[in-house]
Amino acid sequence: SSCCFSDAGGESAAAAAPMDWFALARRATVKWILETRGCFGFCHRTAYLAIAYFDRFCLRRCIDRSVMPWAARLLAVACVSLAAKMEEYRAPALSEFRAGVGDDGYEFSCVCIRRMELLVLSTLDWRMAAVTPFDYLPCLSSRLRRHVGGGGGAG
């Protein structure tokens, strides 16, 4: 019951177990998000946030397996778009998500993406700021530097 991607019946017994197809869908999504990050030149934090939104969304809502895999892709587009708006100096227009990224031919209208954005926002209760490991990097790296510098005796 904790799995919110529902496997709408009728599948043969040989079909993958629910957790398996969710794991596959998630892996494909993460891959797509990371590639998209590279295409747009976003910082890593943006990709991390987008994946976090995706995971939190999946914990709270059911997506029927019959609308996979495109629903997962639409969700991923909305998550990346929101994360970019939160983090990036310039966020791409929704139409830019159509061309270039991925070669599997998914094309969502702007209205459709925005609709999904709203669904993500309300599902996550509008809590879009998140602490990521990247927030600790400057602190850790400065400590490391001090440590290395303080070592003194090297060389």
Place this chain on the structure above:
Amino acid sequence: MDGEEAPPGALNLADYAPAGARTVDCFRRIRKIGEGTYGEVFEAMDIITGERAALKKIKLDDGKEGFPRQILREIKLLKKLDHENIIRLKEIVVSPGTAHGAGGSDDYMYRGDIYMVFEYMDHDLKKVLHHSTPSQVKYYMEQLLKGLHYCHVNNVLHRDIKGANLLISGGGKLLKLADFGLARPFTRDGSFTNHVITLWYRPPELLLGATNYAEAVDIWSVGCIFAEFLLRKPLFPGRTEQEQLSKIFELCGFPNEENWPGVSKLPLYKTIRPTTPTKRRLRDIFHNFDSHAVDLIDRMLILNPTERISAHDALCAAYFITKM
């Protein structure tokens, strides 16, 4: 694409707020109280609790942008800021989802509205800016600086401090900063747009094209408001950016490398020239007022942003320590 795929119209996410989420139907609309960049503001009453609230409707255009970035950032900041002198965002509600047309194909053409629900405040500061008693002024200024200090400690610049964005309630007892639509988090080396802050309250560094600025931009605006309280009219009512600068220089003197190191490197410095050699004579126009108040205004309206007083130091100024 495999056969499992369904057309977008069949997206199994018909309602776009989670089941059980509150919608705008939980409120009874009382009256329209204002108009913002992104839509109207209404006074409304929570039907269940009877509590009054201000509902800011966010217009969603047919946009290429999707959900507006500015609103997203405003929500993020408001969720982070929790202080008695900062407006509280209580919740966000949507208008209930009714799909347009029975035809399945335009099911997803749904155009919902989003409402930000704020605590209700009686009126804005603009209304009392030109007729407040000295003790009220001190009370407002203290709360304004407390709210702003809290923002600055949390690395948030407000960037649009003006009468209309400062809200008053409790019979003039309580002031809160509102409208964080232009606010943003800052870092020490950040570079921003310089097209912020309403002209009359805009500091010289922005008018000169600086894109690397800090808390001091808000303090300038506070200084202008403080002065307006005493004078009962705007201090620098410029109509153009050019005129705004000349009005500032007329009272605060002309900036040069001596009183503001680095000013000559600002993008628009070369476009300005002193009409007459001007000396700072800001204090002259306040000769009949409380000297502690004038001292503080004088330190808020220093041309060089790095020398301008901070919100914290302003709160420690003699003006707030002396009793009326």
